[in-house]
Amino acid sequence: MSAEGRLMAAEIAEQPEVWRRQLTEGAERIAAAAARIADAAPRFVLFVARGSSDHAALYAKYLVEIVHGLPAGLVSPSTMTVYGARPKLDDVLYVAVSQSGGSPDLVRSVEVARERGALTLAVTNNADSQLAAAAEIHVDVLAGAERSVAATKSYTAELLALYLLFGSRDGRDATHLPDLGDRVLSHDVDGIAGRYRFAQRLITTGRGYSYPTAREAALKLMETCYLSAQAFSGADLLHGPLATVDAQVPVVALVPDGRSGHAMLPVLSRLAERGADVLVVGAGPAGALGHTARIALPAGIPEELSPLLEILPLQKLSLRLAVDRGEDPDNPRGLHKVTKTL
């Protein structure tokens, strides 16, 4: 590999080690935060985030809805910062997710939520950030300094922190995750990256817990390769965007071992009818369908944890493809590491 992408490559490789840190030295603080939330017994959970962290928040929204049976929503910060809304937030848990903890609109929305009666939680990679200070509870995802503009280790660290907060009673089901992560990262994706060398458009798709993976993979490809990568839930893809698919628009489909993988089978079948070129990623059932390529992943972990493994080969794919195309994924054109929006 050329000098470009050195930071991103190192940060991708660090992920299993970050997860080990979270499961050992981070466990106690996360359990304390989870206990405080349980005591408050919120009736509704709102998430606020941008970029990759927004995908981690979407993942957590599925956990809250499915595991806890609580209604949940993703907040548009503009309702508070642009329109000045002051919502009634009693009985609401308000969760901000941000790598840097530095975007003014997120900080402001947490301040407003706290004034308006919500219990506020910040999940960040920066304990000294304004966001951490603004919220009543702070969880540090312990990913260490992230220097590549394209988030990788902070994304999966956010996923794991949110899983430990909202998806698991004791974190024991995540014990094997770091070893599985090492195993997944040991496989190279160079051959598959070569197939997309000249692509300008790409579609990613998944359902349920894997839909955030589709979103995050598309964002990585946009940030590092400048591809027009579009993510759709498997169901939403059939409500319109399917028309854009033909043999010239590659598709990446997340098919985990579990319910959402099974629910992707009718989507794969409709894609096959359209003559699509489909890369299937995951441990799920896809044998019978005519996909073009596959990245198989280890089976036997709870479906809720599969997003942590699924994104790894797609991070590597983005990096490899960017370098092959002569781009510098550590410094995408037009972007800064901390994006400040109002």
Place this chain on the structure above:
Amino acid sequence: MSAEGRLMAAEIAEQPEVWRRQLTEGAERIAAAAARIADAAPRFVLFVARGSSDHAALYAKYLVEIVHGLPAGLVSPSTMTVYGARPKLDDVLYVAVSQSGGSPDLVRSVEVARERGALTLAVTNNADSQLAAAAEIHVDVLAGAERSVAATKSYTAELLALYLLFGSRDGRDATHLPDLGDRVLSHDVDGIAGRYRFAQRLITTGRGYSYPTAREAALKLMETCYLSAQAFSGADLLHGPLATVDAQVPVVALVPDGRSGHAMLPVLSRLAERGADVLVVGAGPAGALGHTARIALPAGIPEELSPLLEILPLQKLSLRLAVDRGEDPDNPRGLHKVTKTL
């Protein structure tokens, strides 16, 4: 215009007449539905929808958050249909939005929501649909039979119904809307469509109430022209996808007269730095910035109503471009009018 697109053209042209019908013969039933909701005094509002109706639901979510100050969320139906979640929905208003009222996942999710204690409302264009029957309250958007696969009149009829339910006390501020709609539709967009004749990628962007317009415009361009059209909120665009923008990727920016138009100015400025080709649509301030083309819209209506006018030239643009490219927008490849997802 060739024979292709005849249905879509007719349905685009009908919209002001549909709005007049809603504001006269539909007004009483909507007021009754709004009164029933006010009596129930919900504390949280959830929306469930797919495709164009999902964009109408997103618009309504902004109304609920800003005008009513209530927390709100968009539900992923898969949590109930794929994962079997049975959330606690006391004090929740659960709103399903669907042109056909026929998608099994939406019907099932409304049934579950009703069993679990929510007050349920269906907003559809089909009073005889399963969805209308499943919900306690039904509002018919009165758009009349929609035959083109790409939704147009049903979309703006949903917007107006949702505005009358959640955005307005008495609907009086919408009185002039149909006449303004006729005025907007009288302008042709053929010259602007010509600029995109050979584009394969396009980005749409807006904030607040206009973000749903960006989403809906992108979907129309995908369905009818098979463009890779990506919609981003102005803030999200700066968190990563901006890297994909260069002089070769056209941008359509919604800049209404109002707060979200003002909040788009820093976004336009960043786009100008990237050398983007920007079409500005709306009545807002854009004079100072280097946009490439503009579709000006009438000023002086409340910002909340601007999405009804903004989408009109973009529907016409999709239609014109599809026909110019030799496609049949009434029958997009791979799609059916009613999409049934589970």
